[in-house]
Amino acid sequence: MSEEAGQDEYEHHGGFPKYVPADVGPEFGRLVEALRTLQDLAVSTAPSPEVTLDLAERVEAINDVLKTFQVPEGQPPAGRVMTLPGRGSLLMLPWTVEKFDAEGVRSRGVFRRFHLGGNGAAHGGTLPLLFDDMFGMIQHAYGRPISRTAYLHINYRKITPLDTELVIEGSVDRVEGRKTFISAVLKDTEGNVLADCDALMVQLLKGQP
Numbered sequence: 001m002s003e004e005a006g007q008d009e010y011e012h013h014g015g016f017p018k019y020v021p022a023d024v025g026p027e028f029g030r031l032v033e034a035l036r037t038l039q040d041l042a043v044s045t046a047p048s049p050e051v052t053l054d055l056a057e058r059v060e061a062i063n064d065v066l067k068t069f070q071v072p073e074g075q076p077p078a079g080r081v082m083t084l085p086g087r088g089s090l091l092m093l094p095w096t097v098e099k100f101d102a103e104g105v106r107s108r109g110v111f112r113r114f115h116l117g118g119n120g121a122a123h124g125g126t127l128p129l130l131f132d133d134m135f136g137m138i139q140h141a142y143g144r145p146i147s148r149t150a151y152l153h154i155n156y157r158k159i160t161p162l163d164t165e166l167v168i169e170g171s172v173d174r175v176e177g178r179k180t181f182i183s184a185v186l187k188d189t190e191g192n193v194l195a196d197c198d199a200l201m202v203q204l205l206k207g208q209p
């Protein structure tokens with residue numbers, strides 16, 4: 001799809017902002033990593049009431065600074081820095097894209113303490129998040145217009161460990177009119193399948209949110 005055609009598609013799909021890669025310095029990646037460590041620590045520590053109060057006041061002071069820089073959707077760098085884990089978004093898993101083209105997308109990373117479900121394994125709800133974001137990237141890399149996930153079917157095959165390098169890879173299986181069928185597989189570095197997933201993404205009609 002040409003750049004011009006891509007812009008045309010964006011213009012015809014409701015209020016979706018146009019997402020373009022963000023140009024940021026190393027300080028942004030440093031801030032995101034510090035915040036991810038904060039998330040890990042927030043769910044894995046039990047500080048005393050005095051320390052908790054002190055921390056609450058310090059985080060509130062940080063929030064007061066950040067509040068003055070709020071901008072509309074599509075404008076923060078979060079989610080738009082392809083070179084950063086999770087594209088620099090705290091919501092996304094801290095995974096790094098290493099292949100991104102029409103043939104498919106591959107990404108590598110770890111589930112961290114923040115993503116703990118139970119008994120040392122990743123929370124089951126974090127896997128669909130990883131797959132759904134992958135599917136968005138896959139259909140975008142394939143050149144499909146803005147679409148939304150209609151269904152996402154996941155099979156949990158093995159326990160997904162924390163703090164262990166894993167790989168996810170997927171591609172477009174077929175396109176039928178507005179419908180894009182996509183699948184992806186999550187594996188460990190020895191090739192064991194931890195989960196697989198397939199989804200339908202439906203191209204939005206003019207004016208659809």
Ligand SMILES: CCCCCCCCCCCC(=O)SCCNC(=O)CCNC(=O)[C@H](O)C(C)(C)COP(=O)(O)OP(=O)(O)OC[C@H]1O[C@@H](n2cnc3c(N)ncnc32)[C@H](O)[C@@H]1OP(=O)(O)O
Pocket residue numbers: 019136137140146147148149150151177178179200202203204205208
């Ligand atoms: C670098 C970064 C890039 C990033 C690039 C940015 C990418 C942004 C990605 C955003 C992803 C999301 O937001 S996902 C968010 C979670 N998803 C949602 O919120 C979607 C909520 N659902 C909807 O909005 C709607 O149901 C739609 C748009 C999915 C479909 O509604 P519709 O437009 O009225 O279409 P409809 O006629 O119902 O269906 C069209 C065709 O699809 C089929 N179909 C529809 N739903 C299903 C279903 N669940 N299971 C089977 N088939 C289905 C129908 O049978 C029909 O087939 P046929 O009769 O034609 O054969």
